[in-house]
Amino acid sequence: MHTGSVTTPFGRRSMTLALVKRQVAANEIKPGKSVEKWKVFRDVAEAREMLGLQDRSVAILDALLTFLPTNELRQDGQMIVFPSNAQLTLRAHGIAGATLRRHLAILVDAGLIVRKDSANGKRFARKDRDGDIETAFGFDLSPLLARAEELALMAQEVVAARIAFRRAKETLTICRRDVRKLISAAIEEGAESDWQAIEDIYINLTARLPRTPSRADVDSLLDEMQLLYAEVLSRLNIHEETEIICTNDAHNERHIQNSKPESIRELEPSSEKEQGAKSGRTDLTPRLASTSFPLAVVLKACPQICDYGQGGAVGGWRDLMSAAVVVRSMLGVSPSAYQDACDGMGPENAAIAIACILERANFITSPGGYLRDLTRRWERGEFSLGPMVMAQLKANSGGAVRRA
Incomplete structure (x- = not known):
């Protein structure tokens, strides 16, 4: 029967307070408690990484x-x-002695398990006159019952x-398949948008999967x-709506001149051209973002x-460009520098550049000069927003996208 005592290991093995605590916990088992030993073993095998x-450790416990x-671990039974190491080695399918000792530890x-070492470190049992085990020295399995x-x-x-994993x-596989096929369909059927840039983003994302x-x-x-899947669907919906509008216009055989060209210059009255709006815009189709x-x-x-x-x-996109105007002013970027960026890159891309500059504002001495440099490099074909956005995406990969 289990004595409930705390013992120290034989030889050079050290004793720690953690071992004392585990022995005490193993001794405080509810009276009458029992559990099927192979059920506990299966739980240990399942949770082996957490433990x-x-x-090999699981094989030795087996x-x-x-x-x-x-077949039961019982509080009132022998546990x-x-x-001997030779017997354990045989039942553990010939495991080496050094490996056996390491995994027992x-x-x-x-x-x-808890070591119950004898005075000389040998494992054995003493029996009474009736043949029942009176005292045993070896490995105590009571922690398995205590922690069942x-x-x-x-x-x-x-x-x-x-x-869940x-x-x-599975969800990722399906989502990748859907995005891939939607992009291919959009390219093959000539849907209006920069699908090559979308495909590049898709390729960059899939390349990150180890x-x-x-x-x-x-x-x-x-x-x-x-x-990305939601954005692809959004662009396809815009394309579908555009086709419907164009079809209706052709059917009615009307050509309506837009007397109030769509613009966002009202976002900051002090700079009429700051948003890069083009005068005389006469089409009625929805304005698609030119960003990639x-x-x-x-x-x-x-x-x-x-x-902002x-x-x-x-x-x-209109909200983003409106916010970029506020940030432009806050960062001290002059209206002319921002206007040049809108003219050179397009208003959406200029807004993205401002958003990226805002993220690194603590590291940029002159945001206005930096934006002018980006604009000149863009016009010479020496700069694109891709690496800048992807670098920020990687830096903020732990954050969540904020929506309206």
Whole structure:
């Protein structure tokens, strides 16, 4: 029967307060408690990574349990097994002696077994006149009984995490397939937008997935891939609406001149040309953003710009450009520098540049001069927003996209 005492290890093995605490916890088992030993073993095997165990450690625990004559771990029963190293090696499928000792120590450190060493370190049992075990020295399995509920919960958490991980990978696979085929269909059917740039973003995202991804890798990529999927659908919807408008115009055989060209110059009356609006715009089709990046990706890369949108949010390209005007003034960028950027890059790309500059404002001495330099390099074909946005996206990959 289990004595409930605290013992120290034989020889050079050190004693720690953690070992004392585990022995005390193993002794405080509810009277009458019992559990099927192989059920506990399955829970340990399932939660082995959380417990810091290796496969060999689990194999040795399996071998130890085979030396317990009953199928139950009982509080009022004998739970000390005393096999020799030779017997353990045989039941652990010929494991080397040094490996055996190392993994026994791992099981002790994990709090799954306790050493009950004799005076000379030998493992044996003394029996009374009736043949019952009176005293045993070896490995005490009572921690398995004491921690049975805890081990079961750990196993459930591992199983739930594995299922969630598998579902996340399945969702990512489907999302990647959908984005890939939607982009291909848009390119083949001539949908209006910069689909090559969208495809480049898709390729960059998929290239980040390692051969053996972790749960964090999959979750991060899935989040960005779903944003790209939403942006692709949004652009396809805009294309469909544009086609409907053009078809209706052709059917009615009317040509309506827009007397009030769409512009966003009213966003800052002090600079009529600051937004880069072109006068005399006469088409009635919706204005498509000329940037090569989905808005959702831009907002994830540069989340601070949302604070300067109307109501503290950015819900569209016009909101982003409006926020960029506010940020331009706050950063001390002159209206002429911003106007040159709008003329050279386009108003949407200029707004993206401002958003990126805002993210790195603490590292840029002269935002206005920096924007002028970007504009000149853009016009010479020496600069594109891609690396800048992707660098910010990587820097802020832990953040969430802010929506209106």
